[in-house]
Amino acid sequence: MERIGHLLKWIVMIAVALISLLPIFWMVMGAFRPRQELFQYVSLEWHLFIPVEWTLQNFIDLFSDSSKPLGRFINNTLLVAVSVTLLSLLFNSMAAFAFSKLRFRGRGVVFAVFLSALVIPGEVTMVPTYLLVHAFGWIDSFRALIVPAAVSVFSIFLLVQFFADVPRELLEAGKIDGASWPGIYAKIVLPSMVPALITMGLITFLGQWDAYLWPLIVINDESKQMLQVAIATFTNLQATEWGKILAADTVASVPILILFLFLQKYYVQSIVNSGIKG
Amino acid sequence: MKMNSAFGKQEERAAWLFVLPAAISLALFTFYPMLNALTISFKEYSLINPEAVFVGLANYSGLLSDPKFINSLLHSFHFALVVIPVQTALALGLALLIYRSSWVTGLFRTIYFMPVVIAIGVASTLFKLIYNQDYGLLNSLLGFFGAGPVSFLSDPNLALYGIMLLGVWKSAGFFMIIFVAGLNGIPNDLYEAAEVDGATRAQKFVKITLPLLRRTLTFVIIITTMDALKIFVPVALVTGGGPADSTTTAVYYIYKIAFQQMEMGYGTAAAFILFVIVMCISIVQLRLLRTDVEY
CATH class of the missing domain: 1.10.3720.10 (MetI-like)
Structure with a gap:
């Protein structure tokens, strides 16, 4: 009984941790993706979160857009x-x-x-x-x-x-x-x-x-x-x-997260x- | 105490100089606007047409029979009634899981707190994408469990829940930390004494933790209520009050009236009504949650 309670506690803790982090992680990773990729990997798999082809283009666009x-x-x-x-x-x-x-x-x-x-x-x-x-x-x-x-x-x-x-x-x-x-x-x-x-x-x-x-x-x-x-x-x-939005969100958040x-x-x-x- | 009166005089003069900048700022940007708000709320006031007409209580009576305003209040109440219990329970639950200090709980505390650090503007734009029906993260996850796709933001019955989810995601960690502080303030010997008496874990929670946490709980509930009733940024950014005004909350309505339609008298009167409502609710909550338990 005690052991089940303990296990349950860990499951809850990790699940909430995932819910807290996944949106942020998805945001940062999305910022490094080429535009078409964001709309390509939409089922739950590795590449929903990890870019296939990494790119800085979103950031470049963001800072060079006059x-x-x-x-x-x-x-x-x-x-x-x-x-x-x-x-x-x-x-x-x-x-x-x-x-x-x-x-x-x-x-x-x-x-x-x-x-x-x-x-x-x-x-x-x-x-x-x-x-x-x-x-x-x-x-x-x-x-x-x-x-x-x-x-x-x-x-x-x-x-x-x-x-x-x-x-x-x-x-x-x-x-x-x-x-x-x-x-x-x-x-x-x-x-x-x-x-x-x-x-x-x-x-x-x-x-x-x-x-x-x-x-x-x-x-x-x-x-x-x-x-x-x-x-x-x-x-x-x-x-x-989307890529630009996520890149802007990332730029606005990462310094604050590091400061935190x-x-x-x-x-x-x-x-x-x-x-x-x- | 009888240092000499010149010393006291000097101290008095210094004190006023120290307080002066803050006093001027408060008078100018808080107290004067508050009084001015009251007069504006009795006028038909618009920046476009600077000739303000005194209309007495017309703005107030108009608002009380304005279905759009009443609905916006109802949306705020709906939002608050769901968010207050859910978010408070979640924050307390998380705090109970991690309030004892160790490096593991420290790590989880940091993780749970990260959404709080994300700016509300950022979180709102992010969740707007997460809720997207075709490519959003939420539907990807729901799809994995065989549900969906759900169009969170275009369904008038669901959109407000989308805002609630965002609100709870963003704020639960903040209140969790407050509960952690409250829990750590409860003397450990109380639990030890209870254990000697053979109390179960549930008994300890109900008989010791909850009563002694009451002051913290009061604070959390009152602040959450105020925040929830005044919800604005996620509404403005995620749904824009739609679809079909289903997420137009009171403050969003006030903003639209005062700064988009430029009916500043009407908007300010609406803000006053909201202020009175929030104030009354806070007072009632304080009364109900008052506690005499000391430790």
Whole structure:
């Protein structure tokens, strides 16, 4: 009985692993296939997953197509995602530092007001924020993507939890040594928070890398488009462009998967924290 | 504490400066839009015709008798009612299989988590191909088991299930990790004590694991509910709301009204209705799942 249970457990574990991985594997392998092959091997056999004739043509097409240059979309997305990540790390950690470590009148009230923003959904504020960005003349500008995303209450909230572990005595020691508060923040607090900052940075970066709806609304100029929106437009092309779609999907995923494998510890930690403390 | 008042003043000024950038950003891009959304929802507002007309509650009453909006809400509810139990059970089941640390469970954890790392735009375009009736991976696999071919995306009775499958594939690993953290937070001596008392595995699960996991479970269910009711990207990319509007969910409908038909007042009012519904459901869930168990 025990043995059957054990066997069953392994069967389930491996089956779910296959379901998790097969679509990704099929995507990456499909990206290396010539067009006709994708439509040729459709029954369950070895060549459903492994190309017969390997080719880089899909990738070459993708990067050399001047009407939809994938390289530019990646650059756009990197620029926006890195800017948002750096700005949000700075602004959110500053606010979190003040809320968790500094004494000031009205702290509780201001923090409560901040937290109340957590229940305001983006779907409701979408139209007014669009109108605001429109009034600023930021439509078709990266500013529309970067500036509104630079502060996140969720990040501030999580960072406050992290900052709670930094003892205030450490800060007061710095104070007695004559450091200013910005000096203490930059020289004592930030260096001791590196793992937390990597975690938050990763969440922010991936959120931007995945962004779809907001770029779709505020960016109309195709040369300034973000990666996910650009990839989505590939599926609107003729249905036979599968190789290109799969290659674009692969290019957009493989760097992130590698990043994940290296920074897994921080990534998982971020979720665990959001779960326990959210 | 009586360091001196100049020190305290200096600290106070520094604190406000530290909070200032975030405060300005929140005021500008969250609180002001929220208030503005309320006024816009009472207007007939369109970018094409900038002369907004105040229409009172007309947008709201119009929505409540708009069958397309009601149907989009029903589709969101249908989606949520299937995804919440299935995805939560799957995530918890996987977590139970792999929560003890070893290199094998670590490997499986990583594998189960990989779909979470794939961007939703990528996953959606990929699944659109996987669901293809003639050449898609899913029908290749179904064919092997003697079933199909099934045309997942052109059958109005099936298309929403295609979106659900994609959603669960993409998100189960995320919640699995949260359950793993919850499971590892349960003190081991409780299980040991139960074993001494001769408890079976099932008894331990029902009497120890589930009650102590309740806070984690509450979090997972509430977040899953919110996400499910607001499902948008897979709908926009895989089915475009079709066939025959069978996958038009609430947020997709709001997007279409506000940004394709440019009826921004009507769209914002719809967003408010959805917001109130989601909020009420969350509050009810919090009440129902409230727990006094401490450990």
